[in-house]
Amino acid sequence: MNIYLTINSKRQYESFVKRVLDSDTVWGLKSEDGWCVCESNEYEDTVVMLFGSDEA
Structure with missing residues (x-):
């Protein structure tokens, strides 16, 4: 991973x-069906839950 992505992610x-x-x-x-999730492309059989720090 390049240094910019690492710093920006942090x-x-x-x-x-x-x-x-x-x-x-x-x-x-x-x-009504439950929480919005997506499958991980990196880890098999892993579900990723999406969270946000504000309503927008």
């Missing part, structure tokens, strides 16, 4: 954690 992670701690809220997508 900044996004830190921003996500700070926003969640400040708001005490984690957002996710859910329907």
Whole structure:
């Protein structure tokens, strides 16, 4: 992984954690069928849950 992606990923992670701690809220997508998930291309038999630090 190139250094820019590594640094940018770390900044996004830190921003996500700070926003969640400040708001005490984690957002996710859910329907009548359950939580929105996607399959992992990297790990077999793994489901990834999608979260956000704000409603948008």
